Amino acid sequence: MKPTHVFQAEQLVAGYDHKTIIQGIDLVIPSNKISIIIGANGCGKSTLLKTLARLIKPISGKITLDGKAIGKIPPKQLARIVGLLPQSPIVPEGISVADLVGRGRFPHQTLLRGWTKKDSEAVAEAMAIMNITEFANHNIDELSGGQRQRVWIAMALAQQTDILFLDEPTTFLDITYQVEILDLLTDLNRKHGTTIVMVLHDINLSARYADHIFALDKGKLVTEGEPSKVITSDMVKHIFGLDCTVIEDPLSGSPLVVPKGRYHIGS
Amino acid sequence: MTNETLAIIAAGRRQRRRRWVLVTSVLLVMACMLCCAMLLLGNTIYPIKDVIRVLSGEELKGASFAINTIRLPRMLAGLFAGFAFGIAGYVFQTMLRNPLANPNVIGITSGSSAAAVFFITVLHSSRALVSVAAVVGGLVTVVVMYLFSRGKAFSIGRLILIGIGIQAMLDAVISYLLLISSQQDLPAAIRWLSGSLNGAQMKELLPLVIAVCMLTPFLVILGKQLSILELGEQTASSLGVATDKTRVALIVSSVCMIAIATATTGPIAFVSFLAGPIANRLVGIGFSNLIPAGLVGVNLVLAADLIGQFAFEYRFPVGVITGILGAPYLIYLLIRMNRKGEL
Numbered sequence: 001m002k003p004t005h006v007f008q009a010e011q012l013v014a015g016y017d018h019k020t021i022i023q024g025i026d027l028v029i030p031s032n033k034i035s036i037i038i039g040a041n042g043c044g045k046s047t048l049l050k051t052l053a054r055l056i057k058p059i060s061g062k063i064t065l066d067g068k069a070i071g072k073i074p075p076k077q078l079a080r081i082v083g084l085l086p087q088s089p090i091v092p093e094g095i096s097v098a099d100l101v102g103r104g105r106f107p108h109q110t111l112l113r114g115w116t117k118k119d120s121e122a123v124a125e126a127m128a129i130m131n132i133t134e135f136a137n138h139n140i141d142e143l144s145g146g147q148r149q150r151v152w153i154a155m156a157l158a159q160q161t162d163i164l165f166l167d168e169p170t171t172f173l174d175i176t177y178q179v180e181i182l183d184l185l186t187d188l189n190r191k192h193g194t195t196i197v198m199v200l201h202d203i204n205l206s207a208r209y210a211d212h213i214f215a216l217d218k219g220k221l222v223t224e225g226e227p228s229k230v231i232t233s234d235m236v237k238h239i240f241g242l243d244c245t246v247i248e249d250p251l252s253g254s255p256l257v258v259p260k261g262r263y264h265i266g267s
Numbered sequence: 268m269t270n271e272t273l274a275i276i277a278a279g280r281r282q283r284r285r286r287w288v289l290v291t292s293v294l295l296v297m298a299c300m301l302c303c304a305m306l307l308l309g310n311t312i313y314p315i316k317d318v319i320r321v322l323s324g325e326e327l328k329g330a331s332f333a334i335n336t337i338r339l340p341r342m343l344a345g346l347f348a349g350f351a352f353g354i355a356g357y358v359f360q361t362m363l364r365n366p367l368a369n370p371n372v373i374g375i376t377s378g379s380s381a382a383a384v385f386f387i388t389v390l391h392s393s394r395a396l397v398s399v400a401a402v403v404g405g406l407v408t409v410v411v412m413y414l415f416s417r418g419k420a421f422s423i424g425r426l427i428l429i430g431i432g433i434q435a436m437l438d439a440v441i442s443y444l445l446l447i448s449s450q451q452d453l454p455a456a457i458r459w460l461s462g463s464l465n466g467a468q469m470k471e472l473l474p475l476v477i478a479v480c481m482l483t484p485f486l487v488i489l490g491k492q493l494s495i496l497e498l499g500e501q502t503a504s505s506l507g508v509a510t511d512k513t514r515v516a517l518i519v520s521s522v523c524m525i526a527i528a529t530a531t532t533g534p535i536a537f538v539s540f541l542a543g544p545i546a547n548r549l550v551g552i553g554f555s556n557l558i559p560a561g562l563v564g565v566n567l568v569l570a571a572d573l574i575g576q577f578a579f580e581y582r583f584p585v586g587v588i589t590g591i592l593g594a595p596y597l598i599y600l601l602i603r604m605n606r607k608g609e610l
Contacts, residue, residue, distance in 0.1 A: 055501050079507025090364065090499035094552040096283070098276045106495050107507040111488065115280075124272035133272045137279035159506065 001193040002162040004031040005066055005081065007052075012061035014051040020059060021047045023219035029163070032193040034186065036206040039216035040240050045199045046087065046167055048216065052197070053084035053165040079107035083161035087168050089152050091140055097151050098136040101126055104158035126157035130184060146177035153181065157188065164188075166198035170205070178202070182209045203240075207231050207254040215239055231255040283553045290549045294562035298346070301569035305342035306334060308577065336469075344467035344532050345568045345585070347475045351528035353564020354486060355521035356539025357546065357557055361497055362517055365423050367600055369540045370405070370525050373430025376534045377437035378408025379526040380459040384441050387456045388448035394530075397455075398474060401526040408433060409518055424604070462535030462586030464572050471531060478527040482520045483561070489517055490555035536586045537593020538567050544596075567592075 007029040015021035021044040029035060029052075037045045050056045052063060054070050063070050070078060083104075091100070104126070105119040127133045130150040135143060140151060149169065156164055169185070170178040186209060188194050200206045206213065207227040215222045215230060217239050223230050232255075236244050242259055245266060249256040260266055306318050313321075313330050321327055321334045359375075360366050370376050382404025386392040392400070412433055416426035441460065448456055492513045496503045503510050525539065545567075546560040571588035 050501075053505055055504055075504070075509050076507035079505065082505075084501070084505035086499070086501035086505070089502050090497075092364070092497045092552055094547070096279060096553060098279050099283070099553040103495060103498065104506065106491065109491070120273055120276055120280075124276055127276075128272055133275065136272070136275045137282075165505075 002032060002195070005162055005195065006031065007063075007065050007082075007163060007195070009052060009063045010061055012048075012051065012058055012063065014047060014056055014058045014061075016047075016056070021219050022051060022058075024061070025219075025221045027214060027221060027224065029195060029197055030212045031195050032189070033211040034189050034196045034209060035198075035212040035214060036210035037197070037199045037214045037216060038203055038206050038239070043216045043239075044219040045216050047219075048214075049084075049165055049167050049197065049199050053082065054078070055084070055086075076107045079159065079161070081161055082163045082165070083156045083159040084165040085152055085156045085167065085169060087171065091148070093141065095140055096136070097132060097138050097140055097143070098123060098127070100140055100151060101154045101158050104155040107159060122158045122160055123154075126154040129157060129188060130154040146173050146180070149173060149177070149181060150184070153184070161194075163195040163197070166196065168199050168201060171201065178205065185209075203231070203236070203257050204249070207256065208249060208252045227254050231257065233257075283551060287550050287554050287556075287559070290546075291559050291562065294549075294559060294566060298562055298565045298569065301566060301573065302342050302346060304573060305345065305569060306338050308573065309333060309338055340467040340469045340472060341464045341572070342569070343469075343472055344464050344475070345572050346565055347472065347479050348528040348532040348535065349538060349565035349568030350483075350561040351475065351479050351524040351564070352535060352539040352568070353542035353546075353561040354483065354557055355525040355528075356541075356564070357543035357560035358486060358493065358517050358521040359539075360543040361493055362514065363423050363426070364497060364499075365427065365604075366540070366544050367427045367597075367604065368423060368430075369543075370522070371534065371537060371540045372434070372597065373412065373427055374432075374434030374437055375405045375408050375430075375522060376525060376529060376539075377434045377441070379405040379522075379529050380534060381437045381440045381444070382407075383459050383530065384444045384448075384456045387459075388444050388452045391452065394471075395474075398527060398530045401530050402523050405522040405526045406519065408437070409522065458533045459529065460533065461584060462533040462538075462589070463584035464532055464568075465584060467531065475527050475531045478524055482524050485520055486517070487555070487557060489513065489520075490557050493517060493557075494555055532568075533586060535568055535571075536590035537597070538564050538589050541567060541589075541593050541596060 009025055009027050012022055012025045013020060025048065037048060039045045047056065051058055065073065065081065101123050102119065105122060108119065127136060130153055132147065132150050132154055135147065140148065143151065153169065170181050173181065182205060185196055189196050210227050212224065213227050213230045214224045215235060222239060223235060231246060233244050233246050236242050236257055244260055245258045246255050247258060307313060307315065311333065317327060317330050318334060321331050356369050356371065359369050379401040383397050383401040386397045386400040412426060412430050415429045416422065445456055492508050495506050495508050496510065496513060500510055542560045542564040545563045546556045550556050550559050567589060568585060571592065572585040575583040575585050575588045
């Protein structure tokens with residue numbers, strides 16, 4: 001099982017060049033759990049994730065891992081604890097699946113110590129978890145979108161971090177693959193104790209798979225907690241501006257948002 | 268199950284490694300053969316044993332002068348410059364993930380040339396100072412290009428278009444400087460215009476040899492970071508690459524290499540542009556193709572020089588031959604990028 005870490009942000013303000021997007025957020029990532037950040041388009045959920053994963057330098061406030069500011073931890077050392085799967089990663093043309101997954105081993109290698117058996121094992125394990133072993137020596141250009149996404153997650157897994165951030169890992173995928181990816185990530189969390197933090201678009205899938213929800217609105221953390229406590233029709237109205245009824249998901253028991261529309265107002 | 272997976276991964280790696288070694292060896296052997304040909308061929312064709320005797324220090328009438336003073340410096344200039352062009356081109360193309368993003372196409376070489384020609388014709392500087400100016404000129408061009416192409420969001424397509432524009436402007440500056448230059452500066456200045464191995468001299472090769480021998484190991488070490496940078500800014504930093512520092516180190520060392528090589532042979536058209544894609548095609552993607560790209564550069568320069576010297580009625584400088592080879596590929600890439608909507 002992965003060790004427990006305290007990863008937290010205090011008074012975090014962040015954004016791009018002149019635009020402040022995250023307006024003072026305090027949060028603690030629940031260790032060894034699955035957290036999902038939800039919110040309307042443009043609320044800053046992706047920016048928050050990127051800032052936590054140190055892709056964006058905060059304007060003010062601090063982010064600490066086990067009490068140490070993440071900016072002070074050497075990048076390679078940090079990359080052995082915290083990993084990130086970006087929203088649209090770039091594929092070098094013509095690379096094989098195994099080689100791409102293998103690049104996730106970079107933070108574990110040093111100048112003198114090249115590729116070792118341990119690296120091969122990590123790659124093999126990551127590919128087995130993501131169920132892509134059969135494609136190991138295929139060219140990545142030959143794979144479908146869903147398969148590719150599994151390859152990218154496998155690369156992040158080969159990094160063997162205790163904490164894994166994912167920026168919308170299910171976008172552009174059919175619903176079947178969305179569920180498959182989320183199941184695989186849940187396996188990872190339950191079997192290895194990997195702390196997972198992700199941004200998801202779909203509120204119902206979020207409610208199903210999250211242990212903990214962070215709900216964002218206009219760069220501020222509105223509410224957080226267990227899905228069953230957090231996801232209410234008032235919250236959905238506040239965050240998405242959507243009228244809805246929240247019922248119980250018949251399969252998972254988690255909250256299920258049923259949107260109202262002009263033609264389907266209900267009673 | 269995992270053992271089986273391990274075997275599959277190991278087999279794939281072995282196969283790709285074997286191909287890397289095979290291609291690199293073949294390129295190395297070809298380069299050696301071309302080097303020999305450069306020493307053997309000329310107005311008089313000397314037998315191999317004469318060449319070996321001359322190289323080991325013996326004095327042979329006629330042969331000693333032709334080989335030691337003309338053919339050996341010519342061969343070494345082609346060898347080291349070709350290697351430098353190949354490696355520097357590969358670094359840029361891989362880092363920016365686009366074969367068009369190349370010092371030769373986006374004006375970095377022209378920046379070096381313009382600075383050098385200015386220092387020769389206007390300031391009448393010493394050779395050493397001219398080389399320094401060339402390096403600085405190349406780096407300034409990179410910075411200017413980067414600032415222009417920043418816009419709202421950095422785009423490689425825009426960087427390339429701006430680079431092509433800057434290249435045209437700098438070439439105009441060079442032409443103007445040559446027009447106003449005095450007779451005695453002209454020979455030194457003209458070297459910066461088009462690549463040629465004619466008149467290479469032993470004592471002028473030293474800076475190039477030093478630059479290649481020092482910077483190649485450095486770039487090989489950075490090769491691992493380079494292959495991570497290829498995955499994009501976000502993936503690279505989440506894998507623990509200090510992206511800004513790495514990029515600066517890669518740019519400065521490859522611009523140094525290319526500027527110093529250009530100071531020796533002139534800009535040999537399209538070598539840095541062709542070497543990387545040819546190496547990638549031959550080896551495949553997986554391991555760093557830095558060294559194969561350097562060797563492809565050597566082969567291109569030496570082969571083109573031999574063709575230029577002996578294939579036609581007139582002798583053409585090496586840059587003319589590589590230009591003829593490279594231009595169609597440039598047009599092909601521009602068309603392909605346009606079709607994909609990247610420009």
